[in-house]
Amino acid sequence: MNIRNEMKLSFPSKSCNESFARAAVAAFVMNLDPTVEEISDLKTAVSEAVTNCIVHGYRRGSGTIFITAKVLEDNRVVVKIRDKGCGIEDIKQAMQPLFTTAPDEERAGLGFAVMQSFCDAVKVSSKPQKGTTVTLEKYIAV
Amino acid sequence: MPQERKINMLQTDYHDNVLTAYIDGEIDHDTAARLRISIDGAAQSLKPGLLCLDFGAVRFMDSSGVGLVMGRYRQMKLIGGRLRVVNIPGHIYRIFAMSGLEGLGVLR
Ligand SMILES: Nc1ncnc2c1ncn2[C@@H]1O[C@H](COP(=O)(O)OP(=O)(O)OP(=O)(O)O)[C@@H](O)[C@H]1O
Ligand SMILES: [Mg+2]
Numbered sequence: 001m002n003i004r005n006e007m008k009l010s011f012p013s014k015s016c017n018e019s020f021a022r023a024a025v026a027a028f029v030m031n032l033d034p035t036v037e038e039i040s041d042l043k044t045a046v047s048e049a050v051t052n053c054i055v056h057g058y059r060r061g062s063g064t065i066f067i068t069a070k071v072l073e074d075n076r077v078v079v080k081i082r083d084k085g086c087g088i089e090d091i092k093q094a095m096q097p098l099f100t101t102a103p104d105e106e107r108a109g110l111g112f113a114v115m116q117s118f119c120d121a122v123k124v125s126s127k128p129q130k131g132t133t134v135t136l137e138k139y140i141a142v
Numbered sequence: 143m144p145q146e147r148k149i150n151m152l153q154t155d156y157h158d159n160v161l162t163a164y165i166d167g168e169i170d171h172d173t174a175a176r177l178r179i180s181i182d183g184a185a186q187s188l189k190p191g192l193l194c195l196d197f198g199a200v201r202f203m204d205s206s207g208v209g210l211v212m213g214r215y216r217q218m219k220l221i222g223g224r225l226r227v228v229n230i231p232g233h234i235y236r237i238f239a240m241s242g243l244e245g246l247g248v249l250r
Contacts, residue, residue, distance in 0.1 A: 015172035022202075040202075040233050047204040051171045097240065106178070106209035113240050114205050 005071040013058040013065055013083070015051075021067060021081075022046045028069050029077050032140040041118035042077065042138055048111040049081035049134040055102065057085025057132055075140050076120075082133040088126040095124065152180045161190035166199035169207040178210060182217060191223050198229035207234070208241045215248060226250055 007028050011017045022043040029042065046067075053065045066082040088094045095116075100109030115122045121137040153164040163181050167173065185193055193214060200207075211227055218225045228250045230238065238249055 015170075015175075018170045018172050019168060037233065043202065044204050044237070047170055047202075051204065051206065055171060098242070106174075106213040108205050108208040108212060108241055110205040110208055110237070110240055114237055117236070117240065 001072045001074065001076075003070050004073055007069050009067040010064050013054045013062045015054055017065070018047055018050050018054070021050045021065070025067065025069055025079055029071065029140060032071065032075060032077070034140045038138070038140055042079075042136075045115045045118045045122075045136050045138070046079060046081065048115050049079075049136065052111055052134070053081065053083035053085060053132070055105070055107070057083035057087075059086065075142055077138050077140060079136045079138075080133055081136070082131065084131040087128040087130050087132055088124070089128055091124050091126055152177060154184050156184075156188055156190065159191040160194055161185060161188050161192070162194040162196055164196045164199065166201075168202040169200055169210065170202070170204050171206040174206040174210045178213060181214060185214075185217060185221065185223075189221050189223070193218050193223060193225050195225070195227045196229050197227060197231065197234065200231065200234060203234045203237060205237060208237060208243065211238075211243060211248070212241070215243075215246065224248075 009024055025046045026039050026043050050065060063084055067079065069077065069079045071077055093099055095112040097113040098109040100107045115136060119136045119138045123135040126132040155162045161184060165177065195211065215225045225248050227248055230249060238244065243249055
């Protein structure tokens, strides 16, 4: 599939960058003329993935978060959010609604469930001690 | 596009044993930490029978907002009070609907 547009971002894992990251991805897709709901869904999903890099991936320190976003010919937006943090041991268990390894930090265990319900596809690849990549796909109606 | 305010202003109002906190702006992991401190500070000093979180002016929320509400639910239980969340915008309600909060009867 041909790529119509693409962008790359990298920034440190500071919590003030959560709002920056979701706003940047929203601004990138704006020329596809998305609906308010499509933008809100995409921002929410990006916010979940970026927050996970900060609170889980880099929980033992800080690091860099990498985002790439592409617009494909079929009006599909593909956003990859990557960290080089601690990784996930059991991805299937991590993606189960209400599962969290940080209940004492007031986490609900809903991040992956929100990404799945607000996007058309969510893929997770991860290696313990290497890092995690979350790929979000969303069609923007023409 | 007008710049939306990111730092949440927390206005509170207290009467008849009800503490209402009017949350505005965006709720994410970053802002939830500060909101938690302000809300708990007010609730600890006033010990209201009911803590009411007014979401009418919330523009954005991710799952950190669910954690914030669940945490305040537990906090209120500890001091013998109740929690209610009111004026939840539709797109934000979708996230609450995935949590167990609906069953607790705190969402209006
Ligand atoms: N980037 C990541 N690096 C390491 N572990 C992760 C990462 N993303 C998710 N996880 C693991 O997957 C679990 C589930 O993630 P999910 O986002 O669904 O819930 P949560 O972050 O724990 O809570 P919430 O998102 O509701 O605040 C996390 O508790 C964590 O153990
Ligand atoms: Mg999460």
